[in-house]
Amino acid sequence: MKVLVAGGAGYIGSHAVRTLVKAGHNVTILDDLSHGHRSAVERATSGLGKTAEFVDGNVADRDAVTRLLRDRGIEAVMHFAAYIEVGESVQDPEKYYRNNFCGSLSLLQSMREASVSKLVFSSTAAVYGNPLSTPIIEDQPHAPINPYGKSKMMVELAIEDFASAYGLGYAILRYFNVAGASPDGVIGEAHEPESHLIPRILEAASGQTDAIGIYGTDYPTRDGTCVRDYIHVEDLVNAHVLALEHIRPRTGTAYNLGSEQGFTVREVIETCGRVTGRNIQVVEKPRRAGDPPVLIASSAKIREQLGWQRQYPDLEAIVRHAWNWHQAGSALRKPV
Numbered sequence: 001m002k003v004l005v006a007g008g009a010g011y012i013g014s015h016a017v018r019t020l021v022k023a024g025h026n027v028t029i030l031d032d033l034s035h036g037h038r039s040a041v042e043r044a045t046s047g048l049g050k051t052a053e054f055v056d057g058n059v060a061d062r063d064a065v066t067r068l069l070r071d072r073g074i075e076a077v078m079h080f081a082a083y084i085e086v087g088e089s090v091q092d093p094e095k096y097y098r099n100n101f102c103g104s105l106s107l108l109q110s111m112r113e114a115s116v117s118k119l120v121f122s123s124t125a126a127v128y129g130n131p132l133s134t135p136i137i138e139d140q141p142h143a144p145i146n147p148y149g150k151s152k153m154m155v156e157l158a159i160e161d162f163a164s165a166y167g168l169g170y171a172i173l174r175y176f177n178v179a180g181a182s183p184d185g186v187i188g189e190a191h192e193p194e195s196h197l198i199p200r201i202l203e204a205a206s207g208q209t210d211a212i213g214i215y216g217t218d219y220p221t222r223d224g225t226c227v228r229d230y231i232h233v234e235d236l237v238n239a240h241v242l243a244l245e246h247i248r249p250r251t252g253t254a255y256n257l258g259s260e261q262g263f264t265v266r267e268v269i270e271t272c273g274r275v276t277g278r279n280i281q282v283v284e285k286p287r288r289a290g291d292p293p294v295l296i297a298s299s300a301k302i303r304e305q306l307g308w309q310r311q312y313p314d315l316e317a318i319v320r321h322a323w324n325w326h327q328a329g330s331a332l333r334k335p336v
């Protein structure tokens, strides 16, 4: 299939590019490099004997995107392009509504104009806000508590309406905490700034920072720190390819993507210590506003409906691949 990967120079998008190309799809990447890396594009297909075309552009550039979709004969879009910093979205909501919602709406319009009728959309557990219960199933009410989550919820609503009105077929994938790197060590996580727990712990492990902060040690959890669900990026992108293959016109659904296991912040730090063999310094800090104590996915729906299976259910494997990448991957931003 001819697939446009919007945001394909980013962390998850570049892993999706690699998996799609390996699976024999013809991939075009659209990314404005606001947070992605040109070198991640090269690395995403290295050693595969095939490449993906890279187009430097913004999903909101409607005419250019419509032309791109038509000229390349694109049949499906995987849409990863978004800003992802929750804290920044609280400080500057306009930036998030404009890029994440208006940009997505423009992309949907371009798809309609170019008669591209299949979409896989990157959504997030943040649409659930403070969940009523865990594990979280897809039918739980949406009550996002920050502009990032709200911008994603708004895109979900637009997608559902585009399906019933214009025949779009879609899969909405709501990720929990994505972590790890490609097991072959070719690509990995390189956010700037990095706010995700595992790479931040690895920065402390490797001496790039002095210590890892734990925000809140008095939550009602087994050791007082927040519990989160970590999913290997490779398992996540495999779910995208599976979902893409099952999209039918005029309809779609949402799937949670998590490991269905919860780990406390302290347990993640201990695992990183074990895998790296390093002594990791910890600084205990007060709770941050808006951090739910426990977020664990139920991914039963995608397992049962699409037969999705995780290859890397162990937190240790996630950390090992992230650590391999962390040690090798400081070269990411250098030209390949």
Ligand SMILES: NC(=O)c1ccc[n+]([C@@H]2O[C@H](COP(=O)([O-])OP(=O)(O)OC[C@H]3O[C@@H](n4cnc5c(N)ncnc54)[C@H](O)[C@@H]3O)[C@@H](O)[C@H]2O)c1
Residues within 6 Å of the ligand: 006, 007, 008, 009, 010, 011, 012, 013, 030, 031, 032, 033, 034, 035, 036, 037, 057, 058, 059, 060, 079, 080, 081, 082, 083, 084, 099, 103, 122, 123, 124, 125, 174, 175, 176, 177, 178, 179, 191
């Ligand atoms: N990383 C996670 O744990 C996580 C969890 C839940 C959801 N998500 C979602 O997954 C998607 C990918 O996240 P990521 O961690 O790979 O982030 P990332 O920042 O590494 O990748 C996003 C990419 O999109 C590009 N981009 C942003 N706005 C654009 C625009 N308007 N036009 C073109 N390109 C644009 C950026 O340059 C970047 O390469 C996002 O939509 C995010 O909301 C991520």
